[in-house]
Amino acid sequence: MEYNIDLKNFTTFGVSANAKKFATFSTEEEARNLTKNNNEALLILGGGSNVLLTQDFNGLVLKNEIKGISIIEKNNVTVVLKVGAGEEWHNFVLHTIENGYFGIENMSLIPGSVGASPMQNIGAYGVEIKDVFEKLEALEIETGEIHTFTKEACAFGYRESVFKHALKGKFIITHVYFHLSLVEKISTKYGAIEQELLKNGISNPTSKDVSNAVIAIRSSKLPNPKDLGNAGSFFKNPVVPIKLYNKIRETFSNVPSYPIDENSVKVPAGWLIESAGWKGKKIGACGVHVNQALVLVNYGGATGNDILNLSTEIIENVYQKFGIVLEREVNIL
Ligand SMILES: Cc1cc2nc3c(=O)[nH]c(=O)nc-3n(C[C@H](O)[C@H](O)[C@H](O)COP(=O)(O)OP(=O)(O)OC[C@H]3O[C@@H](n4cnc5c(N)ncnc54)[C@H](O)[C@@H]3O)c2cc1C
Incomplete structure (x- = not known):
């Protein structure tokens, strides 16, 4: 256990916020022991790529580092994989491509952990994790018991799941099971994938080609959090x-x-x-990205509240102009 840790490097927005207590866990048992006698506020962190810290966290922050990818079932057409929630999502995608498993190549380069992927049913380029989701295991914080959640129990929607609503803060996702195809299944119709492949003279793409095309498109459109603090799309499409x-x-x-x-x-x-x-507008140390109006950025030194206030101004202004209320996708803490 560590005390009074600055969380600046633990979220992709790169804003400072103090965590009263901080620890990592790499097994279910460790997670159970750390939460058993805890009577303070609890925050589970993966890669911190979908959170905005607007104040110090006066409680226990636990970073999930449960690793491992194993085959649970395999036949001629499908493989079921069990993946530790602390695996990095993009590394998992690359693992599936290397092993000839199809289904998540369009979701290449989404930052964050496998464990957070069901939280908001991550998606990109026409695919969401609900399309390949088998089940997940999660530790109930109150009892220390492991529960299994089927796809139906997760109640997935557009950037939604039961873990953001009725079960918010009640479970730590420890493992996610995915069913992927062993039969070639490529989808290039969404966004600019097809154009990117053609640009490179590829007419019969492999899943690796699709992944590379997605990586190239995303890298050209979205700021890399290592260079410019951000959490991807700040708002949902209404x-x-x-x-x-x-x-x-x-x-x-x-x-x-x-x-x-x-x-x-x-x-x-x-x-x-x-x-x-709003596109490209800079207010103090934060602003709206110059190439992508959906992304709010920290130019360096912005506080979480600076970014939250900017998002509020945008919500109010868009409402005045169009009568539409934008909803934040990022988790505000
Ligand atoms: C540049 C950029 C591009 C992005 N593009 C996309 C995109 O194309 N599509 C998309 O869907 N998202 C996108 N995102 C958002 C983000 O990558 C995803 O939401 C991702 O799943 C977050 O993972 P994380 O591990 O960083 O979660 P965190 O930010 O650490 O956590 C997110 C939430 O989940 C909770 N949580 C995390 N892990 C667990 C766990 N194991 N158990 C219980 N609760 C947990 C946290 O408490 C928090 O409430 C993007 C973000 C960035 C920075």
């Missing part, structure tokens, strides 16, 4: 009633949308923020 969408279109004929159902559409939050004039 689902908007069709009536409101049509009203917005009367003034902004180019507003993009993706169909959800007959009554609603999804509108890209990045477009709303950019159209409200």
Whole structure:
């Protein structure tokens, strides 16, 4: 156990915040022992790529380092893998590609840990973890018991799961099981993957080619947290009633949308923020990224509250302009 640790290097926003107590665990048993007699606030951290610390954490911060990738089942068409929650997501993706398992190559280069991936049902380029999710194991903090959660029990939605709502703060995810395909299954239709492959003269891509294309596109669009503090998309893309969408279109004929159902559409939050004039705006030490309006950045020395206040201004301004309330994707602490 360590005391009074600055969490600056433990989240990708790189903001300072003091943790009263800090420890890591690499087994379920260690996690159980650390939480058994704890009566203070508890924060579980993976890679810290989806949290914004706005104040000191007056309790115990536990960093998950449970490692290991093992085969649980394999037949001619599918493999089921059990993965330690502390494995780095991108390393896991690379492992699957090297071993000829298909299904998550489109989610290359998403920062963070495997254990946090079900928290918000991470996704990119047309794939979400719910598509390859088998089950997970999690330690119930109150009892120290391990529970298994099926896909249904996780109640996955767009950047959502039961762990962000009814079970928030109650479980530590220790292992995640994925079912992947042994039969070649490549999806290049989403975003700019196909163009990127063609640019490189690839017409019959392998999963490694798709992964490389995703890495190239992401690296060109998104700031690397090692260079510029950020947590990826700060806001979710809002689902908007069709009536409101049509009203917005009367003034902004180019507003993009993706169909959800007959009554609603999804509108890209990045477009709303950019159209409200925020792209590239810098306020003090933080701002809206110059290339991607969905990403708020810490230019160095911003506090969590600076970034939170900026996000509030954006939410209010977008509401005034379009009548749409943006919701934060990042976990605010
Ligand atoms: C540059 C960049 C790009 C990104 N792109 C994407 C993207 O394309 N798609 C996408 O979906 N996300 C994206 N993200 C967001 C982020 O990568 C994911 O949300 C990721 O899953 C967070 O993992 P983490 O280990 O860093 O979680 P953390 O930030 O450490 O934690 C996130 C939340 O989960 C909780 N938590 C973490 N681990 C556990 C556990 N084992 N048990 C219980 N609770 C836990 C934490 O308490 C916290 O509430 C991006 C982030 C960045 C910085």
